[in-house]
Amino acid sequence: MWIYEKKLQYPVRVCKCDPKMAKFLLEQYGGADGELAAALRYLNQRYTIPNKVIGLLTDIGTEEFAHLEMIATMVYKLTKDASPEELEAAGLGAHFANHDSALFYSNAAGVPWTATYIQAKGDPIADLYEDIAAEEKARATYQWLIDMTDDPDLQDSLKFLREREVVHSQRFREAVEILKEERDRKKIF
Ligand SMILES: [Fe+2]
DSSP states (O other), X not given: OOOOOSSOSSOOOOSSOOHHXXXXXXXHHHSTTSHHHHHHHHHHHGGXXXXXXXXXXXXXXXXXXXXXXXXXXXXXXHHTTOOHHHHHHTTOHHHHHHHTTOOOSBOTTSXXXXXXXXXXXXXXXXXXXXXXXXXXXXXXXXHHHHHHOOOHHHHHHHHHHHHHHHHHHHHHHHHHHHHHHHHHHHTOO
């Protein structure tokens, strides 16, 4: 079970209304390497991963939901004062026609999230390598997003998220080493 804490993991502030940037941020909301995909990938993999790393997947999967909440807050704040005309000019016309200003799990190009973005191979090493790759791809996307905005407040929150991806990648790499060590030890009788 989870206990909800009613605050963001890290503050989200924006300097201006910027629906175009909100559209790009959707890549980390409902995109292949986004936060929803990350949370669902890790929490689902827990059931067949060795006991030693279940806690890690629970911790990181849970934290990804906190990141999803931060991205949602960014998108909301960047679009809440935009007129329909401004949303359309930012490429969000089709989104507005379907969802008004509600968020939806799609990527920056408007493609809906799909379970095909995530994997569960059942082989712990294969799954953890996928997780490491996912973290590195998310880190790269955050870097591109930081480069695409001149809003220092938004950059600050995005930099926090980028750093968390680095930490997650390192922790998954450690988990691979733990499992490899255990696997190799079993061969010695
Ligand atoms: Fe992550």
